[in-house]
Amino acid sequence: MGGVRPVPSRRLTIIRTFLRHGVRALLRTRLGLVGRTRSREIRARELRLAFESLGPAFIKLGQLISIRPDVFAPQYVFEMEHLRDAVSPVSFADIADVIERDFGKPVGDLFADIDPEPIGSASIAQVYRATLRDAYTPVIGDTLPAGAALAVKVIRPNSRTTIMADIAVITPLVRRLSRLGALRRFNLPVLLDEFAQSLASECDLRIEGRTSDRFAHDFADDPYVTTPAIVWPLTGPNVLTMQFVKGWHLDDARQAELAGVDARFLATYGANVFMKQVMVLGRFHADLHQSNLLITPDGRICYLDFGIMGTVADADKEAIAQVLAATVYADARRAIDYSADLGLVVADDMRDSVTARVGELMRRTFSTSPRDVRGFAIGFLSIMNEQRVSVPRGFGLLIKALVVVEGCAQMVYSDIDIVDAAKDFTTELVLKHMLRPARLYARIPRAIDAALTELIR
Amino acid sequence: MLTNADVMKFLAVWELVHETADEGLKAAIARGQDTTPGDMKTDSGSFVDGLAAMVDSKKDAIKLQLAAGTDDALAERDGALSREIADLRFEVAELRGRIESMHAALDALAAIPDRA
Numbered sequence: 344m345g346g347v348r349p350v351p352s353r354r355l356t357i358i359r360t361f362l363r364h365g366v367r368a369l370l371r372t373r374l375g376l377v378g379r380t381r382s383r384e385i386r387a388r389e390l391r392l393a394f395e396s397l398g399p400a401f402i403k404l405g406q407l408i409s410i411r412p413d414v415f416a417p418q419y420v421f422e423m424e425h426l427r428d429a430v431s432p433v434s435f436a437d438i439a440d441v442i443e444r445d446f447g448k449p450v451g452d453l454f455a456d457i458d459p460e461p462i463g464s465a466s467i468a469q470v471y472r473a474t475l476r477d478a479y480t481p482v483i484g485d486t487l488p489a490g491a492a493l494a495v496k497v498i499r500p501n502s503r504t505t506i507m508a509d510i511a512v513i514t515p516l517v518r519r520l521s522r523l524g525a526l527r528r529f530n531l532p533v534l535l536d537e538f539a540q541s542l543a544s545e546c547d548l549r550i551e552g553r554t555s556d557r558f559a560h561d562f563a564d565d566p567y568v569t570t571p572a573i574v575w576p577l578t579g580p581n582v583l584t585m586q587f588v589k590g591w592h593l594d595d596a597r598q599a600e601l602a603g604v605d606a607r608f609l610a611t612y613g614a615n616v617f618m619k620q621v622m623v624l625g626r627f628h629a630d631l632h633q634s635n636l637l638i639t640p641d642g643r644i645c646y647l648d649f650g651i652m653g654t655v656a657d658a659d660k661e662a663i664a665q666v667l668a669a670t671v672y673a674d675a676r677r678a679i680d681y682s683a684d685l686g687l688v689v690a691d692d693m694r695d696s697v698t699a700r701v702g703e704l705m706r707r708t709f710s711t712s713p714r715d716v717r718g719f720a721i722g723f724l725s726i727m728n729e730q731r732v733s734v735p736r737g738f739g740l741l742i743k744a745l746v747v748v749e750g751c752a753q754m755v756y757s758d759i760d761i762v763d764a765a766k767d768f769t770t771e772l773v774l775k776h777m778l779r780p781a782r783l784y785a786r787i788p789r790a791i792d793a794a795l796t797e798l799i800r
Numbered sequence: 801m802l803t804n805a806d807v808m809k810f811l812a813v814w815e816l817v818h819e820t821a822d823e824g825l826k827a828a829i830a831r832g833q834d835t836t837p838g839d840m841k842t843d844s845g846s847f848v849d850g851l852a853a854m855v856d857s858k859k860d861a862i863k864l865q866l867a868a869g870t871d872d873a874l875a876e877r878d879g880a881l882s883r884e885i886a887d888l889r890f891e892v893a894e895l896r897g898r899i900e901s902m903h904a905a906l907d908a909l910a911a912i913p914d915r916a
Contacts, residue, residue: 446904447911482893549901560890575897576904672847770850
């Protein structure tokens with residue numbers, strides 16, 4: 344952030360936009376008389392609209408809110424999913440300049456052909472179709488022949504500077520706001536620092552390329568998962584060149600089925616892929632939405648855009664499996680007990696009441712067909728929010744990601760129940776943990792004691 | 801002194817325990833297989849039922865494997881080795897990718913005087 348000077352007129356625009364949407368929210372909530380939940384929904388919507396009108400930095404800020412259910416109320420978290428990151432593209436001449444600066448060669452020397460019309464344009468980068476000049480063997484997968492179709496993602500010129508200038512404008516405002524009692528618990532300055540760091544990593548496309556390769560390696564044996572191969576000689580800090588993958592987006596799954604692909608199976612399978620990422624590999628795609636997933640004509644799920652990843656510590660994997668297993672089996676007490684291992688600690692005097700509320704929520708949201716994971720997540724986070732139980736970051740991210748996985752699956756078929764997939768996966772994993780020699784060694788003497796006590800009682 | 805009747809009784813008790821456990825397991829399998837949305841209880845019993853159902857389906861898979869004469873342990877050993885080799889290959893290939901990207905960055909730096 345250093346070195347970027349706030350522009351006074353931009354500061355005014357930002358303040359004016361927030362004031363306008365703030366007043367509108369106040370009127371729509373009838374000065375807060377419409378009830379707490381509804382009131383939050385309205386405020387969240389106005390905040391989202393303000394972010395959209397203020398451009399890239401705020402759109403990214405909204406995306407950060409959408410993956411932090413540990414900090415923000417669920418209404419804000421889920422509203423930010425609707426943020427539209429669609430901006431008008433910059434000219435190809437400017438983009439060509441960025442490419443040439445990364446490789447020191449004219450664009451014509453790098454690709455056999457490149458279409459100047461972008462196929463995608465978002466706040467940080469634009470994507471173009473191109474053709475590979477010479478055959479290339481990627482880190483993972485078969486050799487791409489000369490003439491292979493490519494997708495070239497290029498950081499928009501000055502996008503980083505523009506975003507950082509906006510952050511420089513809002514930093515003093517946020518510092519002032521964070522002193523207000525109601526906002527103090529959000530620790531806004533720390534969030535802003537995290538935001539700046541995450542943006543810096545998103546603005547170096549080599550990091551995304553490496554993550555994509557790692558993901559491809561993790562799922563190399565999986566016949567139903569694929570990612571585009573990265574073309575490293577044509578990849579730099581501002582340019583990511585990858586294989587162009589043909590396919591259908593989730594909302595177009597009917598077309599895939601007409602072409603003979605079992606989209607229903609793939610939608611359910613996606614839930615398994617997600618759980619493997621979280622509970623086995625310990626790193627997961629944290630920016631899943633329908634434009635980052637494709638169904639390919641050869642019947643696979645293609646994962647795109649690895650800009651935001653979540654990680655799970657080894658020590659937490661078992662606890663996550665236990666919490667998830669307890670949740671899918673609607674065992675509220677077990678879910679609350681194992682959540683403590685993940686840092687979600689309910690005070691002893693509140694444990695019974697919180698467990699009863701979570702149990703009631705499970706009965707309500709899991710008695711529908713399909714079971715309502717999203718409803719459960721919103722309810723669970725609301726209970727924790729009301730009881731002032733702090734939700735650890737990883738826990739919040741996990742709940743959010745699970746809801747997204749459900750949303751993606753149900754975009755293909757609205758009756759898909761991801762709890763069924765979660766049930767098999769977590770049961771197997773919990774059993775595997777249960778049978779670990781070290782665990783058996785520690786527990787068997789106690790089990791024998793308990794059995795003998797029961798027999799002689 | 802241990803009599804024939806005692807041995808008989810011991811074996812009968814053994815069989816009774818076995819039979820009761822078997823019936824309990826079969827009932828758990830049936831409950832686990834029949835669970836549908838909304839049926840789940842809010843106690844740890846539903847997890848045990850679900851586990852029993854999965855163990856039963858695994859048993860069927862093992863039966864089929866034995867009938868087909870596949871050696872699971874050998875396949876697992878081979879799998880672990882080839883996984884290690886694949887991991888190593890990936891590390892080397894990833895390194896190559898980094899070098900290729902660095903090469904491109906060096907070319908860009910070398911071209912700066914030409915551009916100026």
